Amino acid sequence: MGSVIEVQHLSKSFGNHEVLRDIDFSVNKGEVICIIGSSGSGKSTLLRCINLLEKPSGGQIIYRGENILDEKHDIHAYRKKLGMVFQQFNLFNNHNALNNCMVGQVKVLKRSKEDAEKIALKYLKVVGMDHYVNAKPKQLSGGQKQRVAIARALSMEPDVMLFDEPTSALDPEMVGEVLKVMKELASTGLTMLIVTHEMEFAKEVADRVVFMDKGVIAEEGPPEQIFNNPREERTKTFLKRTLS
Amino acid sequence: MSIEYIISMITNNWPMFLRGAGMTLLISIIGTIFGAVIGLLAGVIRTIPKPERKMKRILLKVVNLILSAYIEFFRGTPMIVQAMVIFYGSALAFGIDMDRTTAAIFIVSINTGAYMAEIVRGGVISIDKGQFEAAQAIGMNHVQTMWSVVLPQVIRNILPATGNQFIINIKDTSVLNVIGVTELYFQAKTVAGISFKYFEPFFIACILYFVMTFTVTLILRYIERRLDGPENYSMIGQPPPQLMLPRNNANID
Numbered sequence: 304m305g306s307v308i309e310v311q312h313l314s315k316s317f318g319n320h321e322v323l324r325d326i327d328f329s330v331n332k333g334e335v336i337c338i339i340g341s342s343g344s345g346k347s348t349l350l351r352c353i354n355l356l357e358k359p360s361g362g363q364i365i366y367r368g369e370n371i372l373d374e375k376h377d378i379h380a381y382r383k384k385l386g387m388v389f390q391q392f393n394l395f396n397n398h399n400a401l402n403n404c405m406v407g408q409v410k411v412l413k414r415s416k417e418d419a420e421k422i423a424l425k426y427l428k429v430v431g432m433d434h435y436v437n438a439k440p441k442q443l444s445g446g447q448k449q450r451v452a453i454a455r456a457l458s459m460e461p462d463v464m465l466f467d468e469p470t471s472a473l474d475p476e477m478v479g480e481v482l483k484v485m486k487e488l489a490s491t492g493l494t495m496l497i498v499t500h501e502m503e504f505a506k507e508v509a510d511r512v513v514f515m516d517k518g519v520i521a522e523e524g525p526p527e528q529i530f531n532n533p534r535e536e537r538t539k540t541f542l543k544r545t546l547s
Numbered sequence: 548m549s550i551e552y553i554i555s556m557i558t559n560n561w562p563m564f565l566r567g568a569g570m571t572l573l574i575s576i577i578g579t580i581f582g583a584v585i586g587l588l589a590g591v592i593r594t595i596p597k598p599e600r601k602m603k604r605i606l607l608k609v610v611n612l613i614l615s616a617y618i619e620f621f622r623g624t625p626m627i628v629q630a631m632v633i634f635y636g637s638a639l640a641f642g643i644d645m646d647r648t649t650a651a652i653f654i655v656s657i658n659t660g661a662y663m664a665e666i667v668r669g670g671v672i673s674i675d676k677g678q679f680e681a682a683q684a685i686g687m688n689h690v691q692t693m694w695s696v697v698l699p700q701v702i703r704n705i706l707p708a709t710g711n712q713f714i715i716n717i718k719d720t721s722v723l724n725v726i727g728v729t730e731l732y733f734q735a736k737t738v739a740g741i742s743f744k745y746f747e748p749f750f751i752a753c754i755l756y757f758v759m760t761f762t763v764t765l766i767l768r769y770i771e772r773r774l775d776g777p778e779n780y781s782m783i784g785q786p787p788p789q790l791m792l793p794r795n796n797a798n799i800d
């Protein structure tokens with residue numbers, strides 16, 4: 304069994320607005336999955352349900368054989384196994400770049416300050432931000448903030464990394480630096496689940512592409528299938544609209 | 548009355564004025580600190596998200612109700628009246644003979660706490676939701692999120708309001724003369740009683756109040772600037788050129 308996370312019959316409603324319906328899919332170890340789909344199709348909600356920032360209305364999420372929606376399951380212990388990168392970066396404003404990458408390690412993983420600093424520096428280097436350890440978030444550009452945010456998530460050495468449109472809030476000239484880092488990460492065998500509007504990027508790095516439409520998974524498959532020979536009419540329409 | 552008279556009044560009575568100013572400062576400093584702590588605790592409790600478990604939810608609701616009652620009551624009644632009720636009431640109801648200074652600090656603390664609780668709650672609400680989510684996403688619980696991420700930002704943001712409260716406290720301790728606390732106003736009144744002069748002792752008190760409040764203002768401004776840190780950060784080593792010029796390397800394929 305190679306699946307790290309298995310989502311079964313997941314549904315989510317806000318009030319009487321059904322946003323996700325009967326979602327079934329799994330994330331395998333070492334896989335890079337890109338989730339695409341039009342605005343409002345429920346991509347972010349799916350990602351947020353997976354790390355329980357939103358409470359699913361129904362269905363199950365199985366993490367390494369355990370149902371994490373079970374009342375008795377420790378949410379915090381589960382969340383520290385997942386790294387999350389937000390569209391709006393959400394760096395801790397009161398900490399500099401280094402501390403952003405250390406505070407979770409020290410408080411949640413109970414690592415010593417020395418170990419945490421070593422690990423933080425290692426990942427800040429991976430994202431090319433090791434020269435900026437002293438900078439506060441407000442002193443960094445969008446692309447730099449997002450790279451520190453990626454380092455913060457990596458410093459927790461998670462099982463799976465979740466990315467919710469990591470480049471959508473960036474100026475065009477900064478998109479490249481973030482995608483470059485993500486490509487490098489993808490090549491290291493890290494398990495990644497990425498919501499993105501960058502189709503070229505998805506084509507290049509994804510092992511599997513999931514196309515969402517109106518709260519359901521309309522089609523999923525390898526990038527060659529989705530981008531070159533989509534089976535569903537909805538996929539074709541979406542791609543025609545976005546790629547033109 | 549003349550400048551000379553005021554000077555002679557100071558030279559004759561300076562220990563009284565000084566002790567009065569000292570007492571005023573003592574009560575308002577300790578009262579503001581205790582009040583800020585009460586306010587932080589109350590404000591944090593009032594922003595705890597609704598728990599999943601039913602028992603915890605009910606407990607939280609009860610605690611919130613008590614806190615609301617406390618805040619509304621102390622914000623809604625004059626401190627001078629509270630002082631009388633608490634000081635004489637404690638003697639009457641429980642037979643406690645409160646030390647006047649202790650009573651004064653107690654009254655200023657709970658009063659400040661009531662105001663600060665609302666200031667803190669506003670401060671917590673104004674923190675971007677993304678800060679909470681990012682903390683939760685790396686596995687922090689509510690206490691860790693508050694302690695490491697939210698409260699440091701809240702404290703920075705409410706510092707001006709806290710300073711304001713401190714200044715109000717310096718001035719408002721004067722009402723505590725009604726329970727015989729020997730603060731600055733009480734001392735000025737005593738000097739007036741002895742000398743049968745009214746303008747001069749209160750004029751001196753006035754100057755002393757202003758010196759205290761203005762000093763506090765200056766100190767707080769300094770602390771704010773210190774907390775904000777330097778405008779610039781120092782680079783560790785030299786970044787590789789492509790990171791300084793992301794424009795030139797934006798196209799990767």
Ligand SMILES: Nc1ncnc2c1ncn2[C@@H]1O[C@H](COP(=O)(O)OP(=O)(O)OP(=O)(O)O)[C@@H](O)[C@H]1O
Nearest residue numbers: 317320322340341342343344345346347348349468
């Ligand atoms: N907290 C919320 N309360 C109510 N409705 C919500 C909430 N969050 C999302 N929705 C609704 O759920 C639907 C799906 O939203 P979601 O953010 O998951 O879409 P998305 O696919 O990520 O879109 P985008 O590409 O614009 O980010 C939308 O119709 C949105 O209005």
Ligand SMILES: [Mg+2]
Nearest residue numbers: 346347348468
């Ligand atoms: Mg979204």
